[in-house]
Amino acid sequence: MSNTLKVLFGLAPLAAAFPASVLEAVKFHPGLQARANEILQERQAGAAAAQAIFEPIPLFNAAEQYVNISAGSGHEYQAPGPNDLRGPCPGLNAFANHNFLPHNGYATIQQFIDTTAEVVGMGTDLAAFLAMICNAEQTRYEGDASPTRPDLYEAGNDYKTVARQFEQLISMSPGGQVTLDSLTAFRSVRFDTQIANNPYFFNGPFTGVLVQPAAYTFIYRFMANHSAEAPYGDLSYSTIASWFGMTGSPGSYVANQGQERIPDNWYKRALAYPYSIPYFQQDVLSAAALHPKFLNIGGNTGTTNSFTGVDVDNLTGGIFNAADLLKGNNAACFAYQFAAQAKPDIALSVFNLVNQALGSVLSVLGCPQLQHIDDAQLEMFPGYQKSTQAGITK
Ligand code: HEM
Ligand SMILES: *[C@@H]1O[C@H](CO)[C@@H](O)[C@H](O)[C@H]1NC(C)=O
Ligand SMILES: *[C@@H]1O[C@H](CO)[C@@H](O)[C@H](O)[C@H]1NC(C)=O
Ligand SMILES: *[C@@H]1O[C@H](CO)[C@@H](O)[C@H](O)[C@H]1NC(C)=O
Numbered sequence: 001m002s003n004t005l006k007v008l009f010g011l012a013p014l015a016a017a018f019p020a021s022v023l024e025a026v027k028f029h030p031g032l033q034a035r036a037n038e039i040l041q042e043r044q045a046g047a048a049a050a051q052a053i054f055e056p057i058p059l060f061n062a063a064e065q066y067v068n069i070s071a072g073s074g075h076e077y078q079a080p081g082p083n084d085l086r087g088p089c090p091g092l093n094a095f096a097n098h099n100f101l102p103h104n105g106y107a108t109i110q111q112f113i114d115t116t117a118e119v120v121g122m123g124t125d126l127a128a129f130l131a132m133i134c135n136a137e138q139t140r141y142e143g144d145a146s147p148t149r150p151d152l153y154e155a156g157n158d159y160k161t162v163a164r165q166f167e168q169l170i171s172m173s174p175g176g177q178v179t180l181d182s183l184t185a186f187r188s189v190r191f192d193t194q195i196a197n198n199p200y201f202f203n204g205p206f207t208g209v210l211v212q213p214a215a216y217t218f219i220y221r222f223m224a225n226h227s228a229e230a231p232y233g234d235l236s237y238s239t240i241a242s243w244f245g246m247t248g249s250p251g252s253y254v255a256n257q258g259q260e261r262i263p264d265n266w267y268k269r270a271l272a273y274p275y276s277i278p279y280f281q282q283d284v285l286s287a288a289a290l291h292p293k294f295l296n297i298g299g300n301t302g303t304t305n306s307f308t309g310v311d312v313d314n315l316t317g318g319i320f321n322a323a324d325l326l327k328g329n330n331a332a333c334f335a336y337q338f339a340a341q342a343k344p345d346i347a348l349s350v351f352n353l354v355n356q357a358l359g360s361v362l363s364v365l366g367c368p369q370l371q372h373i374d375d376a377q378l379e380m381f382p383g384y385q386k387s388t389q390a391g392i393t394k
Pocket of ligand 4: 311314
């Protein structure tokens with residue numbers, strides 16, 4: 001079991017799996033984007049909270065939002081066997097355990113896109129981007145300060161659920177509910193804890209700016225249960241515990257590796273409001289507005305508490321500076337462009353496909369063109385160096 005868990009959730013070879021319709025699917029929701037920008041402006045003018053709702057009108061439709069995993073549905077929970085691949089992502093693991101994705105853990109990009117939309121309402125733009133980045137990297141990307149997974153060079157793995165971290169999230173979430181606010185407060189504590197404990201902590205330009213927040217916002221945006229009373233979603237302790245494969249109760253949770261399950265009687269987000277790239281981006285900025293350190297690119301330099309930031313200006317040949325990152329689409333543009341960087345070990349055809357998809361992301365976001373990315377500056381961070389040597393994108 002633990003051996004199979006080491007591998008990133010398997011993906012079939014891209015060339016065979018990549019349908020033309022995927023690029024078509026990389027599209028945005030202009031109404032939602034406009035409303036999100038409005039809310040962000042309101043928020044910047046007033047109260048700060050991580051929880052910003054972008055759905056202009058609360059909607060709930062039980063028949064449409066119900067995810068049927070009951071007996072006879074074909075989607076009953078089935079624990080992974082010894083030859084089934086499970087990886088660091090609780091969402092994908094749960095989908096495979098319920099046969100929404102192939103139970104053996106190998107899926108095509110189209111299956112990732114269809115399934116994430118069908119089961120949890122992920123936007124096709126975000127799903128296509130994640131699936132392609134994971135695939136193009138062949139191995140995986142890895143961000144530090146994840147919610148329940150340890151840092152790679154702290155624990156020797158980055159995929160096993162750490163019950164203590166789950167307990168910490170629960171203890172920081174009062175009133176029986178995990179919220180985007182409690183998740184963001186927890187992220188801030190995890191960030192500081194890793195600086196204080198992991199000599200190799202690294203907050204990378206892509207993984208720190210986008211992968212790390214995704215690991216937190218996805219928990220609320222995709223795992224919460226929806227209802228007429230709670231159209232934006234409630235995430236009770238028992239609902240999140242199921243999704244993370246935890247049994248027990250606060251103070252005595254036990255992690256069951258690879259056993260993530262969709263809760264019984266669970267309702268996904270409203271179909272009209274997929275969690276798309278612009279939506280996600282606003283969540284990223286809301287969190288960074290509360291905790292500006294989230295956008296500090298840099299890391300520890302080989303000892304604990306040695307966090308050193310890099311000059312974003314230099315990293316990008318003067319296109320962005322640290323103060324700019326909180327404005328408009330800058331943080332997302334900055335991170336996507338790092339993600340798009342060529343890696344010598346990626347086959348050219350794969351890289352071109354990623355670039356095509358990213359090209360549409362970047363043009364819709366109106367990103368300034370980065371001429372030069374100077375990642376030599378990142379070499380001073382052992383967490384970055386060790387990962388690139390091991391073929392992992394930080
Ligand atoms: C195409 C779709 C997806 C891909 C390729 C993907 C991939 C990944 C990867 C590679 C990680 C590990 C990142 C790291 O080590 O820092 C991760 C973490 C995570 N994913 Fe996904 N994911 C996808 C969809 C989802 C969905 C739909 C959900 C929720 C239902 C989800 C929830 C999470 C959470 C909560 C984490 C953080 C786990 C933790 O540390 O506690 N993901 N995902
Ligand atoms: C869920 O699926 C089962 C098995 O197909 C079916 O009997 C049941 O009516 C479905 N429930 C709902 C609410 O659709
Ligand atoms: C989701 O909410 C509905 C309505 O309140 C409730 O009947 C159902 O049990 C809830 N599901 C979960 C998993 O909490
Ligand atoms: C950043 O750029 C400035 C101005 O070109 C230069 O003086 C400085 O040495 C650079 N810093 C790094 C770390 O490259």
